[in-house]
Amino acid sequence: MKKLAKIYTDQDASLDPIKDKKIAVLGYGNQGRAWALNLRDSGLNVIVGLEREGNSWKQAVQDGFQPVHTEDAVKQADIIIFLIPDMVQRYVYREKVQPNMKEGADLVFAHGFNIHYKLIDPPSTSDVYMVAPKGPGATVRDFYTKGGGVPALVAVQQNPSGKAMEKALAIAKGIGATRAGVIETTFKEETETDLFGEQTTLVGGVMELMRSAFRTLVELGYQPEVAYFETINEMKMIVDIIYEKGFTGMLKAVSDTAKYGGLTVGKFVINEEVRKRMLEAAEKIRSGKFAEEWIEEYNRGSPTIKEGLEEIENSLEEQTRRRLKEIIERGKPKS
Ligand SMILES: NC(=O)c1ccc[n+]([C@@H]2O[C@H](COP(=O)([O-])OP(=O)(O)OC[C@H]3O[C@@H](n4cnc5c(N)ncnc54)[C@H](O)[C@@H]3O)[C@@H](O)[C@H]2O)c1
Ligand SMILES: CC(C)(O)[C@@H](O)C(=O)O
Numbered sequence: 001m002k003k004l005a006k007i008y009t010d011q012d013a014s015l016d017p018i019k020d021k022k023i024a025v026l027g028y029g030n031q032g033r034a035w036a037l038n039l040r041d042s043g044l045n046v047i048v049g050l051e052r053e054g055n056s057w058k059q060a061v062q063d064g065f066q067p068v069h070t071e072d073a074v075k076q077a078d079i080i081i082f083l084i085p086d087m088v089q090r091y092v093y094r095e096k097v098q099p100n101m102k103e104g105a106d107l108v109f110a111h112g113f114n115i116h117y118k119l120i121d122p123p124s125t126s127d128v129y130m131v132a133p134k135g136p137g138a139t140v141r142d143f144y145t146k147g148g149g150v151p152a153l154v155a156v157q158q159n160p161s162g163k164a165m166e167k168a169l170a171i172a173k174g175i176g177a178t179r180a181g182v183i184e185t186t187f188k189e190e191t192e193t194d195l196f197g198e199q200t201t202l203v204g205g206v207m208e209l210m211r212s213a214f215r216t217l218v219e220l221g222y223q224p225e226v227a228y229f230e231t232i233n234e235m236k237m238i239v240d241i242i243y244e245k246g247f248t249g250m251l252k253a254v255s256d257t258a259k260y261g262g263l264t265v266g267k268f269v270i271n272e273e274v275r276k277r278m279l280e281a282a283e284k285i286r287s288g289k290f291a292e293e294w295i296e297e298y299n300r301g302s303p304t305i306k307e308g309l310e311e312i313e314n315s316l317e318e319q320t321r322r323r324l325k326e327i328i329e330r331g332k333p334k335s
């Protein structure tokens with residue numbers, strides 16, 4: 001049998017190792033805002049560090065922080081958390097963090113990309129660890145304010161103090177993750193599985209599955225509104241049941257006709273060919289080829305992202321959603 005994962009919860013974690021430390025949260029976007037607010041609400045000493053006095057700065061001020069420029073946050077910090085885009089981290093590290101950080105300050109990540117692919121080479125005197133929430137930033141904040149927490153992975157890359165894991169667990173506790181549970185991993189495992197998940201399932205796979213089904217129905221002459229409700233809108237309801245009760249619970253909640261069709265046609269559509277492509281996607285991540293391609297895309301000004309977003313925004317799926325928005329809003333539960 002495979003070794004069971006090591007899981008930590010609230011009883012295994014204490015805020016003590018970081019309660020007297022100054023924590024610099026660099027970035028105030030998806031994760032940055034959630035972490036800064038949760039860590040502050042957990043009684044920790046947070047300073048928000050930002051590059052420019054732009055939208056993030058305004059948002060941080062509105063949330064009661066007094067943001068400072070990155071280098072000023074870094075100078076004071078015992079713990080420096082990178083919550084800026086992955087592609088930006090190495091430049092900010094090189095230009096603002098490394099020249100200004102206190103010797104031995106901790107470097108903390110929410111995703112292993114820059115360390116695993118060796119884009120950042122941290123000083124040997126720093127603890128380097130990761131707390132990677134397994135959910136979007138807005139959910140990290142939402143669950144925390146409602147007494148819960150989004151599960152996370154923790155990993156230690158460098159540990160000159162010998163206390164890196166205790167501090168990783170303390171941060172995980174501070175953002176609410178240990179209220180759920182935190183799994184110990186490595187930078188390699190987190191980086192590769194996170195990229196694989198977002199590409200093949202969470203972001204790419206699910207979206208393209210829904211879009212392909214929508215387009216098939218529309219091409220066959222069915223009304224786009226009917227196709228939208230069927231192949232896109234209902235997904236949330238089905239996934240909510242999977243979240244609450246697993247696949248078994250979901251299969252119980254649908255008709256026998258849906259069970260039979262789902263159990264047979266699901267495998268016909270998502271077949272061995274698709275699995276082969278999933279393996280290819282994993283290989284591209286593991287070999288570093290995906291990282292190389294993404295760095296190159298970013299260096300060219302991310303044209304593929306820009307085109308992709310524009311194509312989706314103008315797509316029939318999104319046009320249909322805009323038409324159905326009021327119905328969807330009206331139908332949402334009121335409490
Ligand atoms: N988005 C998520 O929910 C999520 C989930 C798990 C892990 N992560 C990881 O968390 C980290 C942050 O991701 P995110 O999605 O929260 O980032 P984001 O795109 O929301 O980051 C935006 C913040 O970074 C700042 N920023 C943007 N460009 C910058 C630049 N050129 N220089 C300096 N600052 C800049 C912005 O001002 C803003 O404050 C990444 O390592 C990511 O992989 C994200
Ligand atoms: C929220 C996700 C997809 O899980 C995260 O991994 C990201 O990169 O945004």
Ligand SMILES: [Mg+2]
Pocket residue numbers: 111194195198
């Ligand atoms: Mg990711």
Ligand SMILES: [Mg+2]
Pocket residue numbers: 133134135194197198
């Ligand atoms: Mg992820």
